[in-house]
Amino acid sequence: MIELDRAAYSYGGDALFADISLNLTPGSFHFLTGPSGAGKTTLLKLCYGALQPTEGQVRVFDEDIGALGRDDVALLRRRVGVVHQDCDFLDHLSVADNIALPLGVAGKVSSGTKDDLTELLAWVGLTHRRDAHPPELSGGERQRAALARAVIMSPDIVIADEPTGNVDWEMSQRLLKLLVELNRMGKTVLIATHDLSLIRAAKAQVQARVLRIANRGVQLAGADL
Amino acid sequence: MIELDRAAYSYGGDALFADISLNLTPGSFHFLTGPSGAGKTTLLKLCYGALQPTEGQVRVFDEDIGALGRDDVALLRRRVGVVHQDCDFLDHLSVADNIALPLGVAGKVSSGTKDDLTELLAWVGLTHRRDAHPPELSGGERQRAALARAVIMSPDIVIADEPTGNVDWEMSQRLLKLLVELNRMGKTVLIATHDLSLIRAAKAQVQARVLRIANRGVQLAGADL
Amino acid sequence: MSVFSDLTSLLRSDAQSVQVVPPSGFTAQLTIFTAAAMAFLAVFALALSMASGRLATTWGDELARSSTLRIIAPQAEQPALTATAMRILESTAGVASARPLDAAEQQALLAPWFGTGVDLSTLPVPQLIEVIEAGTGFDSAGLRLRLEAEVPGAVLDDHRQWRAPLVAAANRLRTVGWVSALLLGLSVAAMVTLAANASLAANARVIAVLRLVGATDRYIAQAFIRRFTLRALGGAAGGTVLGMFVVRMLPAATDRAGFLTGLGFQGSEWLVPLTVPLLAAAVAFVATRLAAQRKLRELA
C-alpha cells in the first residue's frame, strides 16, 4: 500500500533521515514514534504526497509519488484520510460541513451522507457541536473533528499525526477504537504519536507494529512497548 | 494573585461553568484537568483577561479584569506569560525574534537580552532552530517555543494550556522542570493538561494542587492523583 | 483547466465550490469599488472620444473642405473675372465644386456691417465663390499662382489653414479619450489581478485545507474566478449606469457653446458604454484565471 524505497528527506540542509525502506501492507496497523523534531510529521507527509522524497522513491497504491501531477495527487488524497498535527479547517463553515468537505470536493454527496455524518459525529462526541464553527471548538474537539473528516470518505489508508495529543484518556480510547474498527474493515492505518500508553492499549486490540524514528533512520521497536 | 469570585462563563447558550470561586495565592502551583470540552481553556482565558466573566468577578493582581480598558489589559499581559493551546507565532519573524517579541513590544530590549535568549533556547532545546521560521517547526518545537516566549519577561504568573500535548516524555519532564524552577523563584503557575503522568511527576517535585473541572464546577482533586 | 470549462462553470451556479472560499469582505468591496470607479471614468472617456470625434468630423467635412475665393474688382468687371475664375477652378485637381454666391447670400453675410436695407449693387462688394475641395484637397499655392495671372484682385481665403489645427486638436482629444479608456481597462486588469492575488494569498490556509481533502486546482480556482468576475461585472455595471446618467444630465449641445457642452452620446453611441461592464468582466475573468493558475502552482 505504502512503500518507501531508500527514501531520504532534507529541508535544505542535512537530511532529516536517509535510506529508509519500508513496506506497509494493506490492512496493517502501524505506529510511528520518536522524539520531538525527529521527523515523524515529515515522514507522514511523504506518505500522502504533501512532500516528495529528496532521494529514493515513495510509492502509494503502487504509484510513484514523485511522478504524479498536481491533479493526480488530488485524486490520491481522496483515497487517503489525513489528520494533520495542527488541525486546520475552513473557519467559515460549520463543523458538520467541514467534516463532509471531502465528499463535496469529490462530488460524492449522496442521500446517505447525512446519516453517515450523524453517526460519525456521535462517534467522536461532537453531536452537540455540529453547527458550531471550528474556531469555537476546544483543542480536543478540533482533533476529533479532524479525525472524523479524515475517515468520512472511507479511505483505503488513514494517516493520523498525534490524533490524541489534546484529548483525555477516555476520549483517546474511544478514538483508538474507531481506528481499530477501520483497520478491521481492511483499512491501512498509520499513526504518529508520542503517547506510549496509547500504543500499549492498541497492541491489546490489534496486531500493531511500532516504528521508531531516531538517528536518521527507522527501526522496528521491540516487544518492550 | 488570581481570584475568581462566583464567576460564570457562557458562550451565548448555557453557562459552561457557574459560581466558581478560586484563589490562587502568589507562588502557588496549580494544575487544571477535566475532560475535553469541559472549559479548561475558557477558564484560563478568564485568568489572563482574554475573556471576561459573564457573571461574578475575576481579579488578577487585585484588579478587576472586567473593569480594565484595552490598554490596561495590554499592560497586565506583560506580567502574565501565556502558552496558548494552538501556539500562534508571527510567521515572518525567526523563532528567536518571536521568543523575544514580548520584550520588543514592552520596549524592554536590553544588552542582556541576547544572553537570556540563548539560555532560554538551550533550555527548550531549540538552539539549532533559532533562525528558523515558525512554520518550519515541528509540533513539539512550536510548543517549546511558545513556552519560551511565555517566560522570557520573567512574568509573575505563568499560564500554560496543554504545554506538553505534542512532546515526548523526556521533553515533557524537561519543560516541567523549567516550570517548577520558575515556581521556586516565586512565580505563580497554572497549567491545564489532561496528561496525568505529568501531574504525578510534578507532585513529586513541588506542592502542586490539582483542580478538576467537571459538571459546570471546579473541585479540588483528591490524593488519588 | 480549459478556458471553456471555466466559462461554463462560471455560468452554472455551482454553490458548493464557491462556498468553500470564505467571503472576503474587504477585497470584495475593493474590487467592486474599483470596477465601478473605473467604469464611471471610462464612460466619460468614451463620451469625450465620441464628442471629439463628432467635432472633428463636423469641422473636417463642412468647414475644412470649403474655401472662399473673393474677387475684388469694380462691379462691371466682376462677371468676366468670375467666369474666368470658375473656369480655372473647374480645371483644378482636388476641387470638388465651385459656386458663386448670389446677391441674397452675399447680403446675408454683410448684414452685420451694413444692415439689411442696403442695396449691395451700390457698394464695391467683391464677388464671393465658395470652393469645396475633394479627396486630398487642392494645391492652394499653385491655385493662387494661376489666379494671380488671370484674375487680378482674386483672394483665396483658405479656411483649411484655420480649421486644420482645430480638427487636429479634436482628433488628438479623441485619441486621448480612447487611450484613457484603454488605460482604465488596464487599470481594472491590474487591480483585479492584485486583488485576486491578495485574496489567494490571504486564503493560503484555506487552499491548503482544500488540497488536503483532495480538491483539484480547477475546483479551487473556480471559486475565485467566479467571484472576481461577478464582482467586476457588478461594480462596472453600477459605475457605467451612474456615468451614463451623469453624462445624460450634462447640458445638451447648443449651436453656440457647441463643443464645451456637447460632451455626450448621440443615438446609437449610447450602446458603446454598455460594453464597459462586459469588457470589465472579461478582463477580470482573464486576470483572475491567470493569477489563480500562477498562485496555485506557487503554493503547491
Added chain:
Amino acid sequence: MSVFSDLTSLLRSDAQSVQVVPPSGFTAQLTIFTAAAMAFLAVFALALSMASGRLATTWGDELARSSTLRIIAPQAEQPALTATAMRILESTAGVASARPLDAAEQQALLAPWFGTGVDLSTLPVPQLIEVIEAGTGFDSAGLRLRLEAEVPGAVLDDHRQWRAPLVAAANRLRTVGWVSALLLGLSVAAMVTLAANASLAANARVIAVLRLVGATDRYIAQAFIRRFTLRALGGAAGGTVLGMFVVRMLPAATDRAGFLTGLGFQGSEWLVPLTVPLLAAAVAFVATRLAAQRKLRELA
C-alpha cells in the same frame, strides 16, 4: 492614541513596531497602484480646471464685457449721430467706457471683405463704437429704446448674448475639474480604507499574537498607519510626476486652437499638482487611523 503622537511616530523610523506586521505584498502593490492612478488622473482634472478657469476669465473679461454699436447712416450724418450716441452711452448706467473705432481699425476689420487697398471713405461703411460694460452690466433693452429714438440706424450688437453661454460652459468645465479632483480624493480615501481594512482583517492572527504578548492598540496601529501613509505618498508622488510630465508634453496653447490644446498649467499653477501626493498621504493617514481604531476595537 493621540493624532499628534501618531504623526511623530510616523516620522521616526520605528523599525521594531513596523516589523511585527508581515510585509503584505499584494495589498501594498494595490495601494501604491491606486494612489498612483488616482494622482495621475487628479493632475489631469486639475489641469482641466485651471485651463477652463483661464478660459472663463479671458472670455469673461475681454469679450463678454464688450459690445459693439453700429451706426448705419450716410457718411455725412455719421459724426453727429456718433456724438449723440456717445452722449447717450456716457449717461447709461453700467457702461464703463465707449470709444468710436478709428478708420484704420475699421479697415482692419473689413479687410477680409474688401482687401486692404480700398478707401473706406468711398463706402457707406457704418461707424463702429466699442462699448465696455462695468460691474453688473447695462440694460441693453433700455439702451436700445433710447438709441432708437435719438440715433436712427444704430444697431447694438450685444456680444454678451454670444459669449455668456461659453463663459458659463467654461465655468461648468472648471467645476467638473474640481469635482473630479474631489471625487478622486474620496476614491483614494475609500480605497485606502478598504485596503487597510483588508490588511487588518488578513492580519487578525498577527494582532491576536501581539495582544497576547502585551502590545497596546497604539503599538499595533502604528505599523499599519505608517505603512499605508508611506505607500499612498509614494504612489501618489509617482502618479503626479507622471501626470505632470504628460501634461507638459501636450502641445502648447496656440491662438488658433486655443482651448483644445491649452490643457495644462501656467507659471505658478505648476505648484498646485505638487500638493496631490501630500493630500493623498494625509487622506491615507486619516483613513488608516480610523480603520485601525475601528478594527482593533472590533477584534478586542
